[in-house]
Amino acid sequence: MITLTDVQKDYSSSVQIGPVTTEIEAGGITAxxxxxxxxKSTILTMIGRLLDLDSGQITVAGHDVVNTPSKAIARVxxxxxxxxxxxxxxxxxxxxxFGRYPxxxxxxxxxDERYISEAIDFLNLTDLENRYLDQLSxxxxxxxxVAMVLAQQTxxxxxxxxxxxxxxxxxxxxxxxxRRAADELxxxxxxxxxxxxxxxxxxxxxxAMKNGKVVQHGTPAEMMQDxxxxxxxxxxxxxxxxxxxxxAVYY
Amino acid sequence: xxxxxxxxxxxxxxxxxxxxxxxxxxxVAVALMVALSVSFTAGILLWNNPTEPFSDGWWLIVxxxxxxxxxxxxxxxxxxxxxxxxxxxxxxxxxxxxxxGFGSLYTLIQTGTVFLFGAxxxxxxxxxxxxxxxxxxxxxxxxxxYTWLLSGKFSNVHIMLLVxxxxxxxxGSLSNFMQRLLEPSTFDVLTARLFGNISNARTEYLPxxxxxxxxxxxxxxxxxxxxxxxALGRTTAQNLGLxxxxxxxxxxALVSVLISLATAxxxxxxxxGFLCAMLAYQFGDTYSHRxxxxxxxxxxxxxxxxxxxxxxxxxDAGGAVTVIVExxxxxxxxxxxxxxxxx
Ligand SMILES: Nc1ncnc2c1ncn2[C@@H]1O[C@H](COP(=O)(O)OP(=O)(O)OP(=O)(O)O)[C@@H](O)[C@H]1O
Ligand SMILES: [Mg+2]
Numbered sequence: 001m002i003t004l005t006d007v008q009k010d011y012s013s014s015v016q017i018g019p020v021t022t023e024i025e026a027g028g029i030t031a032x033x034x035x036x037x038x039x040k041s042t043i044l045t046m047i048g049r050l051l052d053l054d055s056g057q058i059t060v061a062g063h064d065v066v067n068t069p070s071k072a073i074a075r076v077x078x079x080x081x082x083x084x085x086x087x088x089x090x091x092x093x094x095x096x097x098f099g100r101y102p103x104x105x106x107x108x109x110x111x112d113e114r115y116i117s118e119a120i121d122f123l124n125l126t127d128l129e130n131r132y133l134d135q136l137s138x139x140x141x142x143x144x145x146v147a148m149v150l151a152q153q154t155x156x157x158x159x160x161x162x163x164x165x166x167x168x169x170x171x172x173x174x175x176x177x178x179r180r181a182a183d184e185l186x187x188x189x190x191x192x193x194x195x196x197x198x199x200x201x202x203x204x205x206x207x208a209m210k211n212g213k214v215v216q217h218g219t220p221a222e223m224m225q226d227x228x229x230x231x232x233x234x235x236x237x238x239x240x241x242x243x244x245x246x247x248a249v250y251y
Numbered sequence: 252x253x254x255x256x257x258x259x260x261x262x263x264x265x266x267x268x269x270x271x272x273x274x275x276x277x278x279v280a281v282a283l284m285v286a287l288s289v290s291f292t293a294g295i296l297l298w299n300n301p302t303e304p305f306s307d308g309w310w311l312i313v314x315x316x317x318x319x320x321x322x323x324x325x326x327x328x329x330x331x332x333x334x335x336x337x338x339x340x341x342x343x344x345x346x347x348x349x350x351x352g353f354g355s356l357y358t359l360i361q362t363g364t365v366f367l368f369g370a371x372x373x374x375x376x377x378x379x380x381x382x383x384x385x386x387x388x389x390x391x392x393x394x395x396x397y398t399w400l401l402s403g404k405f406s407n408v409h410i411m412l413l414v415x416x417x418x419x420x421x422x423g424s425l426s427n428f429m430q431r432l433l434e435p436s437t438f439d440v441l442t443a444r445l446f447g448n449i450s451n452a453r454t455e456y457l458p459x460x461x462x463x464x465x466x467x468x469x470x471x472x473x474x475x476x477x478x479x480x481x482a483l484g485r486t487t488a489q490n491l492g493l494x495x496x497x498x499x500x501x502x503x504a505l506v507s508v509l510i511s512l513a514t515a516x517x518x519x520x521x522x523x524g525f526l527c528a529m530l531a532y533q534f535g536d537t538y539s540h541r542x543x544x545x546x547x548x549x550x551x552x553x554x555x556x557x558x559x560x561x562x563x564x565x566x567d568a569g570g571a572v573t574v575i576v577e578x579x580x581x582x583x584x585x586x587x588x589x590x591x592x593x594x
Contacts, residue, residue, distance in 0.1 A: 045486075048490065049489070050486050050489050050490070069494075070489060070492050070493065070494050071492040071493075072492075073492065074490065074491055074492025075492070078490055079486075079490050080490070081486050084484070084486070084487065085342065085483075085484035085485075085486075085487070087482055087483060087484075087538065089532075089536055089537065089538060090538050091269055093263070093264075093265050094265055094267070094269075094538060095483075096265070097265035098479075098480060098483060098487070098491060099491075101476070101480055101491045101492070102491055102492045105476060106475075106476025106477070106479065106480075107476075108265055113263065113264060113265060116265055117263050129263070130269055130270070149490075152490075152491075
């Protein structure tokens with residue numbers, strides 16, 4: 001379980017994120033949605049201890065993310081940011097192999113290699129595994145980073161807009177894979193999504209943020225209602241019945 | 252025929268050398284540089300020795316030349332390892348400790364000592380105790396200054412480079428200013444100390460400098476897996492369980508030790524490190540520091556010993572080695588920036 005207690009980040013007197021108090025239950029996928037600048041990345045990176053909190057407390061599976069050694073957290077929680085600095089002279093496989101670092105500390109065993117291969121196959125990168133990162137398209141690179149995070153084999157996985165740059169096929173594939181990781185391996189996945197229909201279809205819970213605060217937290221069924229969505233996204237949204245569940249129409 | 256292991260397709264692996272071609276290229280690069288280094292070393296030791304081979308005088312000359320070679324070796328080791336580690340820690344393959352003013356800081360410490368203590372200060376510069384004192388002072392100052400500067404405050408390379416150049420310039424003019432206020436005789440002694448060169452290196456430090464440099468190099472070798480992770484950038488390194496700020500401080504502290512050792516021996520060098528690191532990245536084409544470090548050191552040794560051999564034995568201008576190497580390094584630096592058209 002991830003718990004946030006009065007978590008706050010003050011970028012400036014006008015931009016304040018929080019205080020946020022909420023719980024994200026273990027197991028399953030929680031989608032983090034909200035308009036641009038709502039504070040989704042801020043909250044996610046604070047849970048992933050990449051950003052210091054100004055006040056409050058965050059625990060992941062009982063570990064306080066501020067006080068627990070980074071080394072120990074890296075085996076429980078992995079996090080992928082929205083933008084990644086990329087190193088050119090690294091192949092996809094080499095990048096993914098770094099996901100094993102918290103466990104192997106640089107000495108890859110055969111078991112590590114197996115996890116690496118699995119993560120690569122999981123994201124359909126098998127044919128690309130020996131390509132250098134600078135020879136990939138944006139979406140392929142994005143998938144390589146997600147594969148690295150999955151190779152880390154942590155119970156908690158935080159992903160900030162992993163569907164960025166992905167085409168329809170790969171976006172759907174990635175969501176299905178994450179669903180499988182949650183269902184079969186019992187992972188807890190927190191994912192920032194912009195497409196509310198994706199969020200509704202693939203996640204178990206939706207956490208909506210706006211102006212630095214959590215405004216809604218519930219199941220997709222509870223969230224997929226005209227007034228709730230219109231309120232969150234400041235846009236007129238109509239929810240209709242689609243062939244595979246409810247669909248939000250906003251254009 | 253049975254297939255030998257060589258012929259079997261590579262199993263899936265994540266090693267730093269991607270395939271056979273890459274491995275061969277790496278080995279060829281190492282072999283080439285080893286061959287060059289060995290010939291230059293033999294050349295420096297044996298060429299133009301006027302005395303009877305194996306006589307006492309012959310051994311004396313060879314012994315003196317051996318000290319020059321040890322100095323070259325040490326300077327190459329210090330600059331190559333320090334620069335590669337530094338560039339990894341700050342995630343930037345343009346700036347180097349030399350360019351960021353580490354050398355100038357060392358000069359300032361030396362000048363400051365003389366300035367504060369006068370003629371007695373000159374004596375305070377020689378000997379083992381002061382040598383260690385200066386190295387430690389340098390380590391503390393450099394770590395403080397550069398941790399503050401480099402811990403993510405300037406994410407922009409241009410600004411970082413500018414800050415480095417300005418800082419180097421400021422420290423340099425501060426030294427200059429103090430030197431002007433010195434008495435001429437003290438000044439003479441100081442300049443003799445500051446502008447060491449390979450023919451006239453301060454070899455009395457070698458017995459201490461070699462073990463320290465080796466110890467630091469061993470630590471970097473052990474840290475290589477961590478450095479590989481640091482190269483992925485701050486957030487990825489943090490995600491993988493490294494405390495980025497702590498690692499940065501540790502690396503900067505050791506880098507400053509290496510740079511002060513090299514500076515104590517032959518004076519500040521700005522572009523040697525850049526040259527070594529560049530060649531290592533070009534020839535190695537790998538992320539692995541265990542592969543990059545040896546290449547960088549070999550490249551540095553080859554360049555320095557080659558220039559020394561040509562200048563000393565062919566043109567009889569051994570003192571100019573550091574100047575020439577700096578010239579080459581500077582030109583490569585400019586070429587690199589101009590070719591890429593950006594930083
Ligand atoms: N380093 C920073 N300094 C100052 N303000 C910041 C900083 N990072 C983010 N902000 C501000 O904090 C607010 C929340 O930013 P955040 O990145 O968390 O939004 P987000 O919900 O992830 O948006 P998006 O959907 O565009 O990714 C924004 O108003 C942003 O301008
Ligand atoms: Mg964001």
